[in-house]
């Protein structure tokens with residue numbers, strides 16, 4: 001691969017988007033540095049295939065221990081790396097968890113962004129380093145208009161959304177105050193086989209694959225009627241990169257413009273496994289049955305949120321026009337890819353079980 005001489009720093013490199021973005025930038029010839037958190041178990045499973053022994057020649061992917069709650073760490077890493085581009089993907093990104101850990105969520109998601117911007121300023125890199133902030137459709141929350149665009153007013157509905165609101169505005173503020181090339185990608189939900197297992201899409205594809213193979217009986221979900229605009233993470237990281245290649249920084253909505261309910265997602269994922277879902281009942285009593293009348297899906301109020309975002313639908317016309325970006329993956333192909341990948345994992349687990357070994361499940 002031809003080197004392009006550019007250096008990128010990614011926070012949140014071990015997450016879903018961090019993995020896809022690292023692969024994309026490496027394919028474009030970047031040197032990529034990532035910040036990963038210290039953990040008691042290995043937490044680099046999504047990027048292990050990109051990592052090479054640092055003693056080998058021509059290594060272009062480097063990991064640094066760090067945390068967006070630690071200013072001194074961020075300043076040191078940025079000083080050492082001297083990045084041309086910083087992608088701030090690090091966040092406590094689970095909306096439901098943000099109600100449980102609101103102060104930590106604000107510290108990492110809101111102040112973490114400020115710490116990075118301050119590090120750029122303190123190190124005198126404001127004219128050199130371009131900054132991408134992982135903003136979110138959760139900013140729209142209780143939506144004021146449909147579809148949502150860059151002009152739609154914000155009304156966040158969770159500690160996560162409110163923390164990301166601060167991060168959005170501090171990014172705009174540093175752009176206006178210090179002339180930083182800083183921009184917000186207002187990304188709608190994007191999923192993939194690398195999606196965290198406790199986000200609803202992956203929870204569904206994983207559980208249905210396991211149910212299909214007899215490893216699990218029931219899938220418990222919360223609000224089945226929530227509607228989202230779901231795209232593929234691989235397409236969305238391409239938009240992040242394009243945002244940092246313009247002449248001047250701008251904020252962009254990134255979305256597919258197509259909306260489905262959680263219930264629709266279950267039905268589509270089940271269909272990929274040859275299961276025809278039938279829904280009966282309302283509210284807490286709603287259940288999803290297969291064609292043999294077995295109950296596969298039930299509602300558990302444990303997964304309801306204290307305040308919910310019922311519906312999101314984005315209009316990415318500005319990105320289409322200025323970035324030449326449009327999503328490459330359809331909803332059906334996204335669901336298919338996720339189901340097939342989780343089916344492979346479930347098949348492996350089934351084999352392990354058949355040979356008398358224990359298969360551990362994860363619990364939320």
Ligand code: NDP
Nearest residue numbers: 012014015016017067068089090091093108134136189190
């Ligand atoms: P993930 O939850 O998969 O990844 C989050 C990453 O942030 C992980 O690498 C995690 O590390 C890291 N992280 C969490 N807290 C800290 C911290 N205090 N210091 C350093 N690193 C930290 O999220 P996604 O990849 O899905 O999303 C990437 C970003 O985009 C997030 O900011 C998210 O809020 C935002 N976003 C996501 C959307 C989506 O639909 N996926 C839509 C819009 C915005 P570890 O692996 O150790 O947990």
Ligand code: GDR
Nearest residue numbers: 093095136137138188189198199200201221222223226303
């Ligand atoms: P979201 O994603 O909150 O939109 O945030 P998530 O997949 O968690 O929820 C989507 C919708 O599904 C409903 N839901 C459930 N959600 C989960 N996690 N588990 C369940 O059992 C369940 N049942 C129903 C939720 O109530 C919600 O309405 C994601 C994250 O990636 C954020 O970081 C990002 O900013 C936004 O997308 C855009």
